[in-house]
Amino acid sequence: MKNIISKIILFSIIYLGFFSFSKAQVLSVEEFEKKYSESSGAQLIDVRTAGEYGGGHLPKATNVDYRSADFQEKIKSLDKTKPVFVYCLSGGRSASAAEALRKNGFSQVYDLQGGYLKWTTKMKPVEGTSAAKDSKAITEAELETLLAQHSVVILDFFAPWCGPCIKMMPAVEKLSEEYKGKVLILKVDADANRAILTKYHIDEIPTFLIFKDGTQKMRAIGYQEESALKKLFTQYL
Incomplete structure (x- = not known):
């Protein structure tokens, strides 16, 4: 019986070790940055679309679109x-890309937790x-003044490379x-106002923050249909 139990324990250890080894390591922004800087010959891969990559990427990253046929x-x-x-x-x-890499024989694979959005909100x-042509950085002082001057203020966090943001623009x-x-x-x-993103803990775009008399009342994340946007615009009037 003792031999059977010992074999079961040994098998479990081996299995768990293999399972752990077969998975890519998911690292926080700080861990990812540190590990990358310390790794000799590290290969940094941006698996977004070419359009997303063109709107901004980590320094020296190579673009290989995960969803491309090749x-x-x-x-x-x-x-x-x-x-x-x-x-x-x-x-x-x-x-998904990290899993594919592991299956193809790559033994040292590291995945950035939270991706490009989390990286940028950490001011990395x-x-x-390239910020939108008609956009500019907004200082915290300017924002506080606007919140004090207007009863209802909606902050629309967007980026020129964000598909859902662009899609919503006509309705907004x-x-x-x-x-x-x-x-x-x-x-x-988002590209021109990282300090504001950090202040309000914005880690996904599009995001809408609704303020009433200077106090934040609501946060809406992701694509919104026109009817949902209208509700956001009117519920605190």
Whole structure:
């Protein structure tokens, strides 16, 4: 009986060890940055679309779109003897990409928890970003003044590379005009206003923050249909 129990324990240890080894390591922003800087010959892979990559990416990252038809072929050009660091927008695609890398024989795979959004809200370095032409950085003092001057203020956190943000723009602009004088809609470019993102803990875009008499009342995350936007615009009037 003791031998059977010992074998079961040994098998469990081996199985759990293999299971752990077969999974990519998911690292926080700080851990990811530290591990990458310490790794010799590290390969940094951005698995978002070319459009997302073009809107800004981690320094020296190579773009290999996880959803492209040739993803499996492209990763063959990577060096399996060297560590691979992957990230996407928020962590979903990079998890799948990391799993694919492991299955293809890459033994050192590190996945950025929270992706590019979490990296940028931590004020980490990026390259290739370009704020929208009509956007500018908003200081905390300017924002506090606007919150004090207007009864209802909605902060619309967006980015020019964010598909859902662009899709919502016509509806946001339409409602902004419709409720002009009643609701102040302030568009906040995520690439130009990282300090504001950090202040309000914005780690996903699009995000809307609704303020009433200077106090935050609500947070809405993700794509919103026009009817849902209208409700956001009017419920605190």
